[in-house]
Amino acid sequence: MARLLIIDDDPDITEILDLYGDFLGYEADRAAGWQEAEKKLAGKHPYSAVFCDLTLQGTSGLQIFERINELDSGLAGRFVLLTGAFVDEGVERVIKARKIRLVKKPFNFEDIKAVLQSMDGRAEGTRNLILQSAKLPAVPLVATRILDLISRENTAIEELQEAIMADSSLTTRMLQMANSAFFRARQSVDTISEAVSVLGFNTIRSITLAVSTRDIYKPFGFLEEKLWEHNLGVSLAAAAIASEIRSGREEAAIAGLLHDTGKLVMNCNQPERYLFLAQSVQEEKVPFHTIETEVFGFGHAEVGSLLGEKWGFSDLLCGAIMHHHGWKNFDKGAGDDVRELSLIVALSDALCTRLGIGYKSPMPELDLGEKELQRLLGIEDGRYGEIVSRFKETFLHEKMHFM
Ligand SMILES: [Fe+2]
Ligand SMILES: [Fe+2]
Structure with missing residues (x-):
């Protein structure tokens, strides 16, 4: 269960915060001052947020903020300062400069709910909302077995081959993918054992994940085909x-394949609402994530990264899925590799949207920041033009191959 840390020496405040947290699906740890808080922070539980009073005996909430920032800068980004109605100018300046979230006393349930939801998409409020309203599918059984074999140190190729071949449709799709432009094996791959030795365990792991998520597309209708x-x-x-900027090509391919898996999950959970939503995207030229957030209170990027966590995707992959629409506001905790992969996926997404790939028709009006992303990745116009025309050819070829 998600956890909060409450640092306050006023038992009435900790009591009420604990109660509100409980309603919102959080368990809370209480500390009366820094000494107790430090012990809790050293424990195993990662905290979703810290609520801390501004005035504590012998110390201040701002000092505690700085200490937490030294220990865990990601958590400092989820720090909430509780203050009285009046805050003096000096303190207010620090709060602004350090971008600390503020809740003034007396607060109510809605204030606490709002501040928890204002934290990034991975924040537990959104997470709980998703878990309450969307069923995240489990990894299919064959895939679980394959992923397990890959994670062990001493797995023999034969063992892995046997596990894959236990499922004929997985076998077919895996060979199809191994021979596609994604993985560019040097020779054509005709058997699973060849696929395993030519591509390696890591690639087989990626292919297994990609192939398995495709099973979520059932029932296969027009919308699913477009997705x-x-x-x-x-x-x-x-x-x-990724090839152009010398970043990991295979990781980018997989991140692209999985970036919108959240849409499939949402579509499977509420097909009628999602179909209606997809029609509005097409007609009103508004991005999916904007309408999703209006209708559901969360978007497919959050759902996709949550599914990724559940299925054991790498942190890099989960991070890129999470941020592919939120690349303008990276949280402090996200690393450079996550940032780069998110930008690559975001640019590819913007390009495909403009060209109408996955839509009924081209969507030039729906600008997802293509120019800005191209600039951020340092790709000049001439090179970008070449990449786009080569991409169009490869896409037509691969589309015939896969669909
Ligand atoms: Fe997306
Ligand atoms: Fe997308």
Whole structure:
């Protein structure tokens, strides 16, 4: 269960915060001052947020903020300062400069709920909302077995081959992918054992994940086909862009394939609402994540990264899925590799959207920041033009191959 740390020497305040947290699905740890808080922070539980009073005996909430920032800068980004109605100018300046969230006393339930939801998409408020309203599918059984074998140190190729071949559709799709432009094996791959030795365990792991998420697309209708087409396009574009800037090509391909998996989960959970939502995207030229947040209170990027966590995707992959629409506001905790991969996926997504890949028609009006992303990744116009025209050719070819 998600946890809060409450630092306050006023038992009435800790009591009420604990109660509100409970309603919102959080368990709370209480500390009367820094000494107790420090012990709690050293424990195993990662905290979703810290609530801390401004005036404590012998110390201040701002000093505690600085100490937490030294220990864990990500957590400092989820620090909430509780103050009285009046805050003096000096303190207010520090709060602004350090971008600390503030809740003034007396607060109510809505204040606490709002501040928890204002934290990034990974914040527990959103997480709980998703978990309450969307069923996240489990990893299919065959995939679980394959992933498990790959994670062990002494797995023999034969063992892995046997596990893959236990499922004929997985076998077919895996060979299809191994021979596609994503993985660019040097020779054509005709058997699973060849695939395993040519591509390596890591690639097989990625292919297994990609193939398994495709099973979420059932029942396969027009919308699902379009979503798959979009993921395919973004994947190929991401691989091309990653090659251009010498970033990991295979990781980019996989991130592209999986970036919008959250849409599939949302669509499977509420097909009628999601179909309606997809129609509004097409007609009103507003991005999916904007309408999703209006309708559901969260977007597909959050759902996708949560599914990724559940399925054991790497942190890099989960991070890129999480940030592919939120690249303008990276949280302090995200590393450079996550940032770069998110930008690659975001640019590929913007390109495919403009070209109408995964949509009924081209969507030039729906600008997802293509120019800005191209600039951030340092790709000049001439090179970008070449990448785009090569991508269009590869996409047509791969689309025939896969669909
Ligand atoms: Fe997306
Ligand atoms: Fe997308």
